[in-house]
Amino acid sequence: MTGTLSVDSIDALIEALAAVGYEAERRLATAVFLSLRLQRPLLLEGEPGVGKTELAKALSKVLGRPLVRLQCYDGMEQREALYEWNHAAQLMHMRAQQNHAEPEQLEREIYQQKYLIRRPLLQALESPAPGAVLLIDEVDRADAPFEAFLLEYLGEFQVSIPEFGTVKAVCPPVTILTSNRTRDLNDAVKRRCLYQWMDYPDRERELTIVRAQVPEAGDALAEQVATFVARLRSAPFVSAFSRSPGIAESVEWAKALVALNTLQLDPEVVQDTVGILFKQREDVAALGPLLDALLAPADAN
Ligand SMILES: Nc1ncnc2c1ncn2[C@@H]1O[C@H](COP(=O)(O)OP(=O)(O)O)[C@@H](O)[C@H]1O
Ligand SMILES: [Mg+2]
Incomplete structure (x- = not known):
């Protein structure tokens, strides 16, 4: 192999x-x-x-x-993925050589590998x-x-x-x-x-990730972040939002909470930092009325 x-x-x-x-x-x-x-x-x-x-x-x-x-991205072309010719360098070569070389020889010369710009696919193949x-x-x-x-x-x-x-x-x-x-x-x-x-990670895996990437959050806060985000992404709450927060958002939220010296999630601090979890105005608005239910202790859920 x-x-x-x-x-x-x-x-x-x-x-x-x-x-x-x-x-x-x-x-x-x-x-x-x-x-x-x-x-x-x-x-x-x-x-x-x-x-x-x-x-x-x-x-x-x-x-x-x-x-x-x-x-x-939309409109991407093959030459951006595979290769393209360095037209400027080819042109300079032609200008320098046009009085000295036959057309066929000139053509061979301008299509040398040194005038090839390698894009990712070709780079990977030639690695x-x-x-x-x-x-x-x-x-x-x-x-x-x-x-x-x-x-x-x-x-x-x-x-x-x-x-x-x-x-x-x-x-x-x-x-x-x-x-x-x-x-x-x-x-x-x-x-x-x-x-x-x-899929999104389950609570345990997300907790592991938050703990590893934001050790300064401490176990108690990391647990609360993982639990809160897991609830946001599950029924019945998930249907209130157009998009669920990803792992990057959980990590960034934990960092923000640490920066604000948060020890315990409450409705106010969640409202103050909601822009990290949701980037749509409608989602931000939808969160408010659900906060008490989202923050309720697990056994009361
Ligand atoms: N399984 C994982 N373990 C550790 N960190 C992760 C994991 N999945 C995602 N992340 C974190 O979440 C961020 C966003 O993930 P990313 O790979 O960009 O998502 P996607 O490409 O699916 O949109 C990453 O930068 C990383 O910090
Ligand atoms: Mg990606």
Whole structure:
């Protein structure tokens, strides 16, 4: 097997991820483990803030492979993903040579590799051993033609460049695709990937994350934050909001509460810091009337 697969079991992977600050549940770790073993891309879908992007970063640390990131967006084109020619440099070359070289020779010269600007996909394919971790982030933001363009890469870890022919991976990159599911992805893309749906963490896992990232919060406050956010994301409260807070929001909220010297959550301090949990005016307004119920002791719920 190529690459340095330093994790030989799912448990070892969970442990290695935890050691770099990423708390993975077993189902997710299994999907990652299989994607490494089978050398298949892994598609992670889920709401914003559940840890999709962070997983790719953590995996790059665990495997000791560089992270190459392709952030997708509406209107993204192949040349931004794969390569483009450095037109300015090509033009200068032509100006300098036009009186000295035959047209065919000139054409060969301006399509040299040194005038090629390598974008993330090509960088990942050309990464020397042990190979890269390629993060194709928020692929649902790109359009259908771009997804179609990805098929050759996802299926065979290669791409075709008209001027050179086929570029095949030196080492198959560990490939993570993420989607916030703003739209359904092409079936052909899904068929080439292993798939994992990612949910918000349960209270215990979120507590572990908050404790690890905001140790100064102390156990009592961290517990309250984890409990409060878990309630926000569950019935009946969840239906009152357009979006649930993600893990990043929980962590930032805990930091803010520490900055305000909070020892105990109360309606007032939650109201004062609500802008960290919710970024929609309607959601902020919806929170007020629910505060007493959200802050009630567990046994009274
Ligand atoms: N499993 C996890 N363990 C530790 N921290 C996490 C985990 N998941 C998310 N986080 C934290 O939450 C933040 C947001 O996660 P991110 O990966 O950006 O979400 P997504 O890409 O799904 O929108 C990260 O920067 C990280 O600090
Ligand atoms: Mg992300």
